[in-house]
Amino acid sequence: MSSTSSFDAIVVGSGISGGWAAKELTEKGARVLLIERGRLVRHGEDYTGEHKAPWEMPFRGFGDRLLYERDYAIQRRGRGFEEGCADFFVNDREHPYQVEPGTDFSWLRGYQLGGRSLTWGRASFRLGDFNFSENKRDGHGIDWPIRYADIAPWYDHVERFIGVSGAQEGIDVLPDGQFLPPFALNCIEEHAKKGIEQAFPGRKMINERTAVLSRDHNGRAACHLCGPCQRGCSTGSYFSTQSSTLPAAEATGLLTVMTDTIVAGVDYDPKLRRVTGVRTINSKTGVHETIGARMIFLNASTLGTLHIMLNSKSEAFPNGLANGSGALGRGLMDTLKGPIIRGEFSGFEDQQPIGNRPCGIYIPRFRNVAKSDTDFLRGYGYQGSGTRALWTRGADLRAIGADLKTELRKPGPWTIMLGGMGEPLPNADNTVRLDPAKVDKWGLPQLLVSFRWTKNEERMAQDMADQGEAMLRAAGAVKVSTLREMKPGGETNHEMGGARMGRDPREAVLNGFNQAHDVPNLFVTDGSCMTSSPCQNPSLTYMALSARAADFAMAQLKQGAI
Structure with a gap:
């Protein structure tokens, strides 16, 4: 296992929240490594199905049914999965996970640069004080550590950059x-x-x-x-990492992008009480490498981030990184x-x-x-x-x-x-754990999900x-x-929770700035940070939280606090 030079920050995951973290950190002067476990997708030229007519496709737009039944049994449940963009969804057979008997959960994923920012539905709604106070109001879950006034300027910041069409x-x-x-x-x-x-x-x-x-x-x-927005948009008319945040981050000259790289875990130094870097596996060559950084942002999508944290066990954190509260992996939610x-x-x-x-x-x-x-x-x-x-x-x-x-x-x-x-009620019985027996082809434990x-x-x-x-x-x-049907959890593609924000380190993984209570140079700004699951689509909130956390992290870094 080799070790490479350090960066100011490593961002794990290049989707909606990871792209925003990379943009904000580089624009504030940080040298950033953006790690994506999937393949490189170039803006425009790699949107191979964008304007194809059905008669130009091998299966006339309906796709290869036998192939989808075998390799995409979960992914084909997702909104937007079709022949013109099936390559933006993972092969379920190659990327297995387990579901607790008697429960059901559909893990919809896109392993490529840009992640699900290429296929998302693009609905962009703010949360308000009504949402941020609801746990406290009815006594379910824990209280959010922020209110609308804390995040409103960051909603403004995000909307002005990405462009949101709507009416007052x-x-x-x-x-x-x-x-x-x-x-x-x-x-x-x-x-x-x-x-x-x-x-x-x-x-x-x-x-x-x-x-x-x-x-x-x-x-x-x-x-x-x-x-067909889900096939990619070469004009950049809808927000994606490729059309918006990635070009902005690259323009700073401070961004390094690494694709086809799986983050197996995060290293923690108990003497420093800090994370020091990530352990990676090249998915094409199998080469293992450790890469150092002064701080780490986890944006690998909710279940991806939880997998990394749960697999980052140490003597200090035997049940997963930054898990002094015992809340890690508990309270999985979906709209x-x-x-x-x-x-x-x-x-x-x-x-x-x-x-x-x-x-x-x-x-x-x-x-x-x-x-x-x-x-x-x-x-x-x-x-x-x-x-x-x-x-x-x-x-x-x-x-x-x-x-x-x-x-x-x-x-x-x-x-x-x-x-x-x-909006479901927060439920601590909906959990994500590491399967004690099953591993993937890289030798990493598979996730075991329980959701009802x-x-x-x-x-x-x-x-x-x-x-x-x-x-x-x-x-x-x-x-x-x-x-009159209720879809299984996950099929809204809004999976969230499991590393929730909260004021008390005894009951939450993260504080109000998405900073781990137990590890001050670790930040989590994807869906896993959510404390409740309002009925509005959450992606705009992930972006605003990412921008806010990056601003806080850079201030802390410059002060020498992390």
């Missing part, structure tokens, strides 16, 4: 931000918005806030509505992906969708806000969109032969889809379905159908 709405539970103009609602969405807001005072249907540019911004071009409600509408036959808009609609949380008004705790929102059915509705048509072909040439009815997204929804989430999902149906009927839907 003045909704208490969904703080406004620094927005570019929103993408317009279409005719059926405008119609439904009026009907829902008239029938249900206090509820709002708004333009989804999205990290896609509605106009040119910071040297990146406005979205041209081409559609509840609940029922899907569809409403079919009559009319608007002279209207057509324009382009492939990169975002949809959003109904912010309205349950248990001003008062407790349900038989469950916390609440939910809806994401969705209005569309017009085309040829894919063929299975629903009562026609055959020439009549079927004629009907398929005509646009079908307008529909609106609402998908419930709920509770009765609270089940009651919430029932209410999602009931209220979604009521709202679409109030909006004028002539036909409403509901898939």
Whole structure:
């Protein structure tokens, strides 16, 4: 095992939060090594499926079913997995993990430079004081060590850089931000918005806030509505590491990028009470190497970071790095992906969708806000969109032969889809551990995940379905159908928790600046830091926390505190 020269900082993981950590640290003068366990993906030229038509693909856009069943059984459950971008998802057979019997969890991953910033859904919502105080309010989990005022300037900072398209709405539970103009609602969405807001005072249907540019911004071009965002965006119209944070970090001349490099663990010096570097394995050559740094940021995604910390055992931390609290690996969460409600509408036959808009609609949380008004705790929102059915509705048509072909040439009815997204209660019984017997092909322990929804989430999902149906009927839907299903944990792709933030080092891994209580030069700013799992999409919060933590870390470094 060789040892290489030190950096000011090592950032492990190049996705949404890791890219931000690298950008902020280098712009403040740090020499940074950004380590990515997956392959190099170059902006533009490696988006091989970006504008391919179905007939240009071997399986006409449907993909190799037998291959996907064998090698992508988990990944294909994820939003955005399809033939044009399957190479942005891991091969499950090559990267196994275990799930405790009687539980279920889908670990959706992308091992490449940029990580899941290439395939994420781009919904960008702030959390507010309502979210940061909810654990304290109902007594579940532990209190967040921060409030909205602590992070609001960093939301501003992030939004101004990445570009978030949205509208100022003045909704208490969904703080406004620094927005570019929103993408317009279409005719059926405008119609439904009026009907829902008239029938249900206090509820709002708004333009989804999205990290896609509605106009040119910071040297990146406005979205041209081409559609398959998950295949990569060579114009940089949506936020990704490749389009935004990586070029900014590289422009400083202080960034080194290392791909195809697995971080097996972090070294800790008990005399210094500091981490000193990372132990790596080159995934192509198998070469082991130790790389030193003055501080380390872990941004390997929630489960990836927990794997590294749990595997970084020492005499000082026999149960995982910085785990004096015993909280490491406990309290795994995900946004509840609940029922899907569809409403079919009559009319608007002279209207057509324009382009492939990169975002949809959003109904912010309205349950248990001003008062407790349900038989469950916390609440939910809806994401969705209005569309017009085309040829894919063929299975629903009562026609055959020439009549079927004629009907398929005509646009079908307008529909609106609402998908419930709920906040689960923090649950210490949802855990991530190292499997005591199974290892991967590099000899590293596999993860063992135990995850269940509770009765609270089940009651919430029932209410999602009931209220979604009521709202679409109030909006004028002539036909409403509901898939009353709760997806397993992980399938929202918002896995978080396990290294939570908190004020008390006896019950939390991290403090209010994402700094490990037990190890002052270790920072964790990906989803594993989360103390609760609000119903809003969390990625914007990961970015803001990363920028804030990097600012704090650099101040500490310059003061000699770390």
